[in-house]
Amino acid sequence: MSKLLPISLLASGLLLVAPAAHAQVKVSIGPVVGETLAKQHFNNDFKVDYRFGLVTGAQAYLSWKRFALQPALLFSQKGYKYLSQTQLNNDPTLLDLTTKLRLNYLTLPLNFTFAPAGTGTGPQFFAGPYVSMLLSGSLERNLSGQPDASQPIRVANEADLFDGRPTARRFETGLQGGLGFRYEGLVLQATYSLGLSTTRPGYNYLGSPVSTAQAYNRGFQVSVGYLFDVTR
Secondary structure (H helix, E strand, C coil): HHHHHHHHHHHHHHHHHHHCCCCCCCEEEEEEEEEEEEEEECCCCCCCEEEEEEEEHHHHHHHHCEEEEEEEEEEEEEEEEEEEEEEEECCCCCCEEEEEEEEEEEEEEEEEECCCCCCCCCEEEEEEEEEEEEEEEEEEEEECCCEEEEEECEEEEEEECCCCCEEEEEEEEEEEEEEEECCCEEEEEEEEEEEEECCCCEEECCCEECCCCCCEEEEEEEEEEEECCCCC
Protein backbone atom coordinates (compact mmCIF):
# COMPACT_ATOMS: atom_id res chain seq x y z
CA MET A 1 0.00 0.00 0.00
CA SER A 2 2.85 2.38 0.79
CA LYS A 3 4.06 2.04 -2.79
CA LEU A 4 0.83 3.64 -3.99
CA LEU A 5 1.35 6.79 -1.91
CA PRO A 6 3.74 8.54 -4.35
CA ILE A 7 1.32 7.85 -7.20
CA SER A 8 -1.59 9.27 -5.21
CA LEU A 9 0.43 12.39 -4.43
CA LEU A 10 1.32 12.76 -8.10
CA ALA A 11 -2.34 12.49 -9.07
CA SER A 12 -3.28 15.16 -6.53
CA GLY A 13 -0.55 17.41 -7.84
CA LEU A 14 -1.79 17.09 -11.39
CA LEU A 15 -5.29 18.08 -10.33
CA LEU A 16 -3.94 21.20 -8.62
CA VAL A 17 -1.66 22.22 -11.46
CA ALA A 18 -4.19 21.79 -14.24
CA PRO A 19 -6.55 24.63 -13.17
CA ALA A 20 -3.58 26.87 -12.57
CA ALA A 21 -2.53 26.34 -16.17
CA HIS A 22 -5.98 27.55 -17.28
CA ALA A 23 -6.94 24.10 -18.54
CA GLN A 24 -10.55 23.33 -17.70
CA VAL A 25 -10.89 19.98 -15.97
CA LYS A 26 -13.86 17.99 -17.28
CA VAL A 27 -15.41 15.37 -15.00
CA SER A 28 -17.35 12.40 -16.40
CA ILE A 29 -18.73 9.31 -14.67
CA GLY A 30 -20.59 6.23 -15.81
CA PRO A 31 -21.06 2.44 -15.75
CA VAL A 32 -18.71 -0.13 -17.24
CA VAL A 33 -19.17 -3.84 -18.01
CA GLY A 34 -17.05 -6.48 -19.70
CA GLU A 35 -15.24 -9.80 -19.50
CA THR A 36 -11.99 -10.98 -17.97
CA LEU A 37 -9.71 -13.74 -19.23
CA ALA A 38 -7.60 -14.64 -16.22
CA LYS A 39 -5.08 -17.17 -14.97
CA GLN A 40 -2.34 -17.33 -12.34
CA HIS A 41 1.43 -17.40 -12.65
CA PHE A 42 3.24 -19.76 -10.24
CA ASN A 43 6.90 -19.27 -9.30
CA ASN A 44 7.48 -23.05 -9.36
CA ASP A 45 6.63 -23.28 -13.10
CA PHE A 46 3.26 -24.97 -12.48
CA LYS A 47 1.20 -24.22 -15.60
CA VAL A 48 -2.53 -23.43 -15.66
CA ASP A 49 -5.00 -22.20 -18.28
CA TYR A 50 -7.12 -19.09 -18.66
CA ARG A 51 -10.78 -18.90 -17.66
CA PHE A 52 -13.47 -16.32 -18.37
CA GLY A 53 -15.03 -14.05 -15.78
CA LEU A 54 -17.12 -10.91 -15.36
CA VAL A 55 -16.16 -7.32 -14.68
CA THR A 56 -18.68 -4.59 -13.88
CA GLY A 57 -18.84 -1.36 -11.94
CA ALA A 58 -18.38 2.38 -12.34
CA GLN A 59 -15.61 4.60 -13.65
CA ALA A 60 -14.76 8.29 -13.76
CA TYR A 61 -12.71 10.55 -16.05
CA LEU A 62 -11.00 13.71 -14.87
CA SER A 63 -9.68 15.04 -18.15
CA TRP A 64 -7.85 18.11 -19.42
CA LYS A 65 -6.52 18.61 -22.95
CA ARG A 66 -4.91 15.28 -23.94
CA PHE A 67 -4.59 13.81 -20.47
CA ALA A 68 -6.98 12.17 -18.03
CA LEU A 69 -7.01 10.52 -14.63
CA GLN A 70 -9.26 7.46 -14.68
CA PRO A 71 -10.26 5.89 -11.34
CA ALA A 72 -12.83 3.09 -11.18
CA LEU A 73 -14.52 0.77 -8.70
CA LEU A 74 -15.08 -2.68 -10.19
CA PHE A 75 -16.32 -6.14 -9.31
CA SER A 76 -13.78 -8.35 -11.09
CA GLN A 77 -13.49 -12.14 -11.36
CA LYS A 78 -10.06 -13.80 -11.61
CA GLY A 79 -8.68 -17.31 -11.15
CA TYR A 80 -7.62 -20.14 -13.46
CA LYS A 81 -8.56 -23.48 -15.03
CA TYR A 82 -6.39 -26.61 -14.90
CA LEU A 83 -6.90 -29.82 -16.89
CA SER A 84 -5.28 -33.06 -15.74
CA GLN A 85 -5.84 -36.82 -15.47
CA THR A 86 -6.12 -39.01 -12.41
CA GLN A 87 -7.08 -42.49 -11.27
CA LEU A 88 -10.00 -43.43 -9.02
CA ASN A 89 -9.02 -45.85 -6.24
CA ASN A 90 -7.23 -48.85 -7.78
CA ASP A 91 -8.84 -48.51 -11.21
CA PRO A 92 -6.05 -48.10 -13.84
CA THR A 93 -8.38 -46.07 -16.08
CA LEU A 94 -7.33 -42.46 -16.43
CA LEU A 95 -10.12 -39.96 -15.83
CA ASP A 96 -10.19 -36.32 -16.90
CA LEU A 97 -10.07 -33.90 -13.96
CA THR A 98 -10.95 -30.21 -14.40
CA THR A 99 -10.02 -27.82 -11.59
CA LYS A 100 -11.33 -24.25 -11.62
CA LEU A 101 -10.38 -21.48 -9.22
CA ARG A 102 -12.69 -18.45 -9.02
CA LEU A 103 -11.68 -15.34 -7.06
CA ASN A 104 -14.16 -12.47 -6.76
CA TYR A 105 -12.50 -9.09 -6.14
CA LEU A 106 -13.53 -5.52 -5.47
CA THR A 107 -10.89 -3.67 -7.49
CA LEU A 108 -9.81 -0.04 -7.44
CA PRO A 109 -7.67 0.80 -10.51
CA LEU A 110 -6.17 4.24 -11.11
CA ASN A 111 -5.14 4.78 -14.73
CA PHE A 112 -3.26 7.70 -16.23
CA THR A 113 -4.54 8.21 -19.78
CA PHE A 114 -3.04 9.92 -22.82
CA ALA A 115 -5.27 10.64 -25.83
CA PRO A 116 -3.31 11.99 -28.86
CA ALA A 117 -6.44 13.46 -30.46
CA GLY A 118 -7.86 14.84 -27.21
CA THR A 119 -9.92 13.19 -24.50
CA GLY A 120 -13.26 13.63 -26.29
CA THR A 121 -13.05 11.27 -29.29
CA GLY A 122 -10.17 9.11 -30.50
CA PRO A 123 -7.65 6.48 -29.36
CA GLN A 124 -6.17 6.44 -25.87
CA PHE A 125 -3.28 4.79 -24.05
CA PHE A 126 -3.42 4.17 -20.32
CA ALA A 127 -1.50 2.58 -17.46
CA GLY A 128 -1.50 2.64 -13.67
CA PRO A 129 -1.66 0.70 -10.41
CA TYR A 130 -4.55 -1.18 -8.86
CA VAL A 131 -5.46 -2.61 -5.47
CA SER A 132 -8.01 -5.42 -5.01
CA MET A 133 -9.88 -6.80 -2.01
CA LEU A 134 -10.99 -10.44 -2.18
CA LEU A 135 -14.70 -10.79 -1.42
CA SER A 136 -15.20 -14.53 -1.95
CA GLY A 137 -14.18 -17.43 -4.15
CA SER A 138 -14.47 -21.13 -4.86
CA LEU A 139 -12.37 -24.09 -5.96
CA GLU A 140 -14.35 -26.43 -8.23
CA ARG A 141 -13.34 -29.93 -9.27
CA ASN A 142 -15.06 -32.00 -11.97
CA LEU A 143 -14.04 -35.65 -12.43
CA SER A 144 -15.38 -37.54 -15.44
CA GLY A 145 -18.52 -39.43 -14.48
CA GLN A 146 -18.58 -38.01 -10.94
CA PRO A 147 -20.67 -35.23 -9.34
CA ASP A 148 -19.06 -31.79 -9.28
CA ALA A 149 -17.31 -30.84 -6.04
CA SER A 150 -16.93 -27.24 -4.90
CA GLN A 151 -15.19 -25.69 -1.89
CA PRO A 152 -15.53 -22.06 -0.77
CA ILE A 153 -12.32 -20.09 -0.52
CA ARG A 154 -11.25 -19.09 2.99
CA VAL A 155 -10.24 -15.41 2.87
CA ALA A 156 -7.27 -14.92 5.22
CA ASN A 157 -3.57 -14.04 5.19
CA GLU A 158 -2.73 -17.17 7.19
CA ALA A 159 -3.57 -20.79 6.40
CA ASP A 160 -5.45 -22.90 8.94
CA LEU A 161 -4.15 -26.48 9.00
CA PHE A 162 -7.38 -27.67 10.65
CA ASP A 163 -9.62 -26.08 8.00
CA GLY A 164 -9.91 -28.13 4.82
CA ARG A 165 -10.78 -25.12 2.65
CA PRO A 166 -8.21 -23.53 0.31
CA THR A 167 -7.05 -20.09 1.47
CA ALA A 168 -6.35 -16.85 -0.43
CA ARG A 169 -5.07 -13.50 0.82
CA ARG A 170 -7.49 -10.63 1.37
CA PHE A 171 -5.59 -7.97 -0.63
CA GLU A 172 -3.77 -8.02 -3.95
CA THR A 173 -1.92 -5.24 -5.78
CA GLY A 174 -0.53 -4.87 -9.26
CA LEU A 175 -0.11 -2.83 -12.42
CA GLN A 176 -2.22 -2.62 -15.55
CA GLY A 177 -2.15 -0.95 -18.93
CA GLY A 178 -3.82 -1.04 -22.30
CA LEU A 179 -5.44 0.60 -25.28
CA GLY A 180 -8.84 2.16 -25.74
CA PHE A 181 -11.05 4.21 -28.00
CA ARG A 182 -13.55 6.86 -27.01
CA TYR A 183 -16.40 8.14 -29.16
CA GLU A 184 -18.13 10.94 -27.31
CA GLY A 185 -19.49 9.16 -24.19
CA LEU A 186 -18.80 5.60 -25.35
CA VAL A 187 -15.49 4.06 -24.19
CA LEU A 188 -14.03 0.73 -25.33
CA GLN A 189 -10.92 -0.59 -23.57
CA ALA A 190 -8.62 -3.62 -23.67
CA THR A 191 -6.47 -4.07 -20.55
CA TYR A 192 -3.71 -6.37 -19.36
CA SER A 193 -3.13 -6.68 -15.60
CA LEU A 194 0.00 -7.92 -13.85
CA GLY A 195 -0.36 -8.97 -10.22
CA LEU A 196 2.63 -8.09 -8.05
CA SER A 197 1.56 -9.63 -4.73
CA THR A 198 0.93 -13.32 -4.15
CA THR A 199 -2.58 -14.59 -3.51
CA ARG A 200 -1.33 -17.49 -1.33
CA PRO A 201 -0.72 -17.34 2.41
CA GLY A 202 2.92 -17.91 3.31
CA TYR A 203 2.42 -19.08 6.92
CA ASN A 204 -0.18 -20.84 9.03
CA TYR A 205 -1.54 -19.40 12.26
CA LEU A 206 1.28 -21.16 14.18
CA GLY A 207 3.88 -19.21 12.21
CA SER A 208 5.11 -22.20 10.22
CA PRO A 209 5.75 -21.94 6.45
CA VAL A 210 2.98 -23.52 4.37
CA SER A 211 4.57 -23.62 0.91
CA THR A 212 7.24 -21.88 -1.12
CA ALA A 213 4.94 -21.84 -4.18
CA GLN A 214 3.50 -18.38 -4.83
CA ALA A 215 0.67 -17.47 -7.21
CA TYR A 216 0.19 -14.13 -8.98
CA ASN A 217 -2.89 -13.02 -10.90
CA ARG A 218 -2.49 -12.33 -14.61
CA GLY A 219 -5.14 -11.53 -17.14
CA PHE A 220 -6.84 -9.59 -19.89
CA GLN A 221 -9.96 -7.47 -19.68
CA VAL A 222 -12.25 -6.14 -22.41
CA SER A 223 -14.84 -3.59 -21.35
CA VAL A 224 -17.34 -1.10 -22.64
CA GLY A 225 -18.49 1.92 -20.68
CA TYR A 226 -20.49 5.09 -21.08
CA LEU A 227 -19.54 8.44 -19.57
CA PHE A 228 -21.90 11.22 -18.55
CA ASP A 229 -20.46 14.72 -18.30
CA VAL A 230 -21.05 16.15 -14.82
CA THR A 231 -18.89 19.27 -15.20
CA ARG A 232 -20.82 22.39 -14.18
